[in-house]
Amino acid sequence: MLVRRCYDERLAQAGYLIACQATGEAIVVDPSRNIAPYVDAARQEGVRITRVTETHIHADFVSGTRELAAATGAAVLLSAEGGADWQYRYPADDVTTPLRDGNLIELGRVRFTVRHTPGHTPEHLAFIVTDTVRSDDPVALLSGDFVFVGDVGRPDLLEVAAGIAESKEPSARALFRSLQRLAPLPDYLQIWPGHGAGSACGKALGSLPTSTLGYERRTNWAFQIADEDAFVAAVLEGQPPPPTYFARMKRINRDGPPILGVRAAPAELAASALPRALRDGLVLDIRPLQAYAEAHIPGTLNLPLIKTFTTWAGWLLPADRALYLIAADPGAALEAQLALASIGLDRVAGAFSPAVIAAAQGVPEARATRCVPMAEASRLQRDGRLIVDVRDLSEWRAGHLNGAAHHPLGTLASTLAAMDHTTPLAVHCEGGTRSAIGASVLEWIGFSDVIDLGGGWREWERDERRETRDVDQQR
Numbered sequence: 001m002l003v004r005r006c007y008d009e010r011l012a013q014a015g016y017l018i019a020c021q022a023t024g025e026a027i028v029v030d031p032s033r034n035i036a037p038y039v040d041a042a043r044q045e046g047v048r049i050t051r052v053t054e055t056h057i058h059a060d061f062v063s064g065t066r067e068l069a070a071a072t073g074a075a076v077l078l079s080a081e082g083g084a085d086w087q088y089r090y091p092a093d094d095v096t097t098p099l100r101d102g103n104l105i106e107l108g109r110v111r112f113t114v115r116h117t118p119g120h121t122p123e124h125l126a127f128i129v130t131d132t133v134r135s136d137d138p139v140a141l142l143s144g145d146f147v148f149v150g151d152v153g154r155p156d157l158l159e160v161a162a163g164i165a166e167s168k169e170p171s172a173r174a175l176f177r178s179l180q181r182l183a184p185l186p187d188y189l190q191i192w193p194g195h196g197a198g199s200a201c202g203k204a205l206g207s208l209p210t211s212t213l214g215y216e217r218r219t220n221w222a223f224q225i226a227d228e229d230a231f232v233a234a235v236l237e238g239q240p241p242p243p244t245y246f247a248r249m250k251r252i253n254r255d256g257p258p259i260l261g262v263r264a265a266p267a268e269l270a271a272s273a274l275p276r277a278l279r280d281g282l283v284l285d286i287r288p289l290q291a292y293a294e295a296h297i298p299g300t301l302n303l304p305l306i307k308t309f310t311t312w313a314g315w316l317l318p319a320d321r322a323l324y325l326i327a328a329d330p331g332a333a334l335e336a337q338l339a340l341a342s343i344g345l346d347r348v349a350g351a352f353s354p355a356v357i358a359a360a361q362g363v364p365e366a367r368a369t370r371c372v373p374m375a376e377a378s379r380l381q382r383d384g385r386l387i388v389d390v391r392d393l394s395e396w397r398a399g400h401l402n403g404a405a406h407h408p409l410g411t412l413a414s415t416l417a418a419m420d421h422t423t424p425l426a427v428h429c430e431g432g433t434r435s436a437i438g439a440s441v442l443e444w445i446g447f448s449d450v451i452d453l454g455g456g457w458r459e460w461e462r463d464e465r466r467e468t469r470d471v472d473q474q475r
Contacts, residue, residue, distance in 0.1 A: 001110050001131040001139075002026075002045055005192070005209065006037040010310040010339055011061050012198035014209070016142060018129065019047040020108025027051040027107050028074070029127065029142050030194050031064035033257065033342050035071060038064075042072075051107065053077040053099070055144025055194060056124040057086065059157055059246040060201055062344045063253045066090070070259045077105065081116045082123025090256040099125060109133045117146040119175025120153030120201070128185070129192075140190035141213065146178060148193045150206035152222040154239050157201075161246035172232040179222060187214025198307075200246075203239050240392065243410060245314035245343055252344050260341060265334040266325060269350040274324075275362040281322035281349060284313075286336050289436040293369040293452070295357055300326065302440035305336055312437060314343045315410035325351040369439055374428060374455035375463055377401055385424040388416075390438040391457065395430060401460070409434045412441050421446040428453035428460075 004017040017038050019026035026047040028038050031054075042049050049072045052065050056079065069076050078088050080098030090096060099105075101116035105127075113128040127142040145153035155171035158164040190212055197207040204221070217223045225231040269277070274297075277283050283300040285292050286309070292302040303312055305327075317323070323345065327333035333351035340348060357366050372380075377387055378401075387404040389396060396406045407415045409429070425447055429435040432454045439452040 001129075001133070002047065003192075004041040004045065006032075006041060007196070007209070008032050008034070008061075008342070009307055011342060012196045012205075013061055014192070014194055014196065015064070016192060017041050017045075017047075017049070018107070018110060019045060020110045021047070022133070023108035024048055025050045025108050027053065027105070027112070028068060030054045030058075030144060031068050033062040033064045033067055033260070034338050035064045035068045038068060039071065048072070049074045051075045051077060051105070053105075053127075055079075055126060055142065055146070056121045057088065057250060057253045058145075059121075059161060059242070059249045059253075060195075060199065061342050062249065062257045066256055067259055070261075079116075079123040079125045081125065082118065082121070086122040086254075088256070089254055101125075112142075113138070115141075115181070117144075117178040117181075119155050119171055119178045120145040121158070122171070122174070124153075124178075128189075137186070138189055140192050141185070142192050144194040145201050146175075147182075147191055147216060147220070147222075148195060148199075148202050148205045149191065149208045149211045149216070150220055151202040151204045152179070152220070152235065154202050154235070156236055156239050157242055157246060160239075161242040162250050163247065168236060169232060172235050173228060175235065176228050176231045182213065185213055187212065187217065189213040191216060200240060200242055200311075238394075240394075241408075241410070243311065243314045245319075248319060248344060257344070258346070260346070263334070263337060263341070265330040266337055266348050266351040268330065269324070269352050271352070271356045271360040273350070274352060274356055274360040277322075277324040277350070277352075278363060281324050282317065283324045283326065283352075284317070284336075285326040285440075286332060287326065287328060287354060289433065291354070292440065293371060293436065295366045295368055296440070297357055297360070297366055298364040298443060300440070301444045302437060304437075305332055305339075306433075308433070309336070310339045310343055312409070313340055313345060316413060316441065317345055319345060319347075322347045322349040324349055326354060326356065327351050328354060369436070369452050370450070371452045371454045372426075374453045374457070374459040377426065377428065377453055377460065380426050380451065385426050385451070387453075388412075388425055388427045388438070388442075389457075390427055390429050390434050395457070399457070399461070401428075401457075404428075409438050409441070412438055413445050416442065416447075417445055422448060424449040424451075426451040426453050429456050431456045431458050 002019040076096040103114040105112035111130040129140040156168035159168040390409040427438040
């Protein structure tokens, strides 16, 4: 048996290519929409992808199952569990094999036993993997969003993201029962999860890529609670707000994502096209934060092409507008386009080079972002400026500036849209990245006087500790 894990850092998402080396057949489990890593891995290993499947209808990225099947001719196998409300609705011309609890998938000498594991979603499946060349005992559990390293899949998404009222408690109870069904499986069973640290599909995911069932039984909080009611309370407590795009992902993956085919870099546009792009679409400047702060065109939005790019794009960008990029080079534009497509933002209409900032006519004059140290926050408040804290709720509760307004970055554009746009604002986060993005969001929605408190709460606490230490020493 051959296994290749393909991991998308921006999505914190893992897909798996598993092959029988004797027959050269391979199956891909939970592919992302950018299928190149799976196709490249199969080519490198000299195997052919004959089947593709997924553990559930994903909420955090667009599934690559249809894309991969179209590119390779692989057969599609999908969950038929979950009841009538949670069935895939692929078009009739998609030939799919339904999967139910207890089914077997034979891939040469590799066997997959289908296990229905509802809780995170009603239709969720896990796959018990056996390499029969070596043993009839199973070697691994492809756990999807059921069991993670250090956590389990959150059961509240149907209610808080997809709007299915009063579904989170029944889902939590189903998750508890799914965990109980793991009892007969051996401690040595490897856990190959669908996500790692940074995913919003749980609340405490570990950063290790894999684990074992025995280790999770010893260390994962979810396995320590034997009482169902206590488990339900614990698993629902403290779940972070899901990104706003999750509900849209559910619909796309349920109904079948459009097949994109091979993607070329976005068309390079002349500076003369910028006024229309600003008027009719959304211009996304993906340059580094510092470059944007030094000079940018008002009305553009800065999302730097860093690890969190996809997350903030999902939170902030509308799905119904054409997107235009300002990118350092065509490679960066293509990388951004693929990342946006991974969450269903397919309408990238072209890209500008950074030269457009100085060359474009008929657009507002380029400006710099005003940045001041976090130590200035109190003075700015006394001068009548509103301090906006864009951190998460847990960070806010751990400590915040008196008099500040709490508006997490993901919902900043909507929560402040109705405020008087002449209000002077200063924005901060924990360390500086989110506040820089937040300052660009506020300018993008029309605020005219925005300051970025770049050092953030971390700098404020450091200064407070230093002042306290100096006072103690003087005493």
